[in-house]
Amino acid sequence: MHVAADAETVRADPGEAFRTLAREQLPRLLSTARRIVGDDAEDMVQECLLKAFQRYGQLRDVAAGPAWLTSILVNCCRDLARASARQPDEIDFEALEQFSLFRHIAYEDPYPYSDSLHLDFLEEFGCDDVRAVVMRLPLTYRVPLVLVYMEGFLAREVAEMLDVPLGTVLSRLHRGRKLFEKQMWEYAEQSGLLQRKDEP
């Protein structure tokens, strides 16, 4: 839980107020960065902290500190992605829209001896597998997915962080979820998670 420093403390010793906020939010920032940029997370948090410290005087509402820090972090991550940009693979959104992981699992029936097919499929995924699947998504869709479903921000908060309309975030979330489901299946196939279980 975020305990905001009161305005008087911030005025009296802004450096200390910033350090308190940064320390409190550090685990969450690092976790978010790892989910968005993987191995570059430490560098991104480092850069975020430096930028945030320089701009701390611009923070009007100390209670908004966590979202403000996350916003700076996300922008550092986007800058990194732009700098190392490669052409993203073309996505067939029409075909993607028709994809349902639930129905695909039922159709493919990877564990024919199971009576809880869908849960068995999900149980094959450890936290590292989930992170690896998320990392396969283009950044445009990965960022809102991470912030809303992994970090618990509201879509409207994410819209403010990314400085885009709410409708854009909702649309990216929709496509991001579909891509996530599709990538889960592909990852499971490629990583051997679909090896038949309980086969006599």
Add this chain to the structure above:
Amino acid sequence: MIGCREAVQRLWEYLDGTVEPDERVLVEEHLARCRTCCGELEFAKELRRMLARRPDGDLPADVLQRLDQTIEELGT
């Protein structure tokens, strides 16, 4: 009335609470008579739980320590 395709397209938004009230009614009407889509709904809930799962001790202590040192040095 909506069909399975339209209902499935709205399931996550339904769980997020971001569908319009009239669409929410349509999804609920469909769920009331479609067992397959109820399965889809439960599966979507499990997927969301999986995404939100946070493993204990996930963050590397050495990285946290270095970043904490950065914070300590800022402005001092």
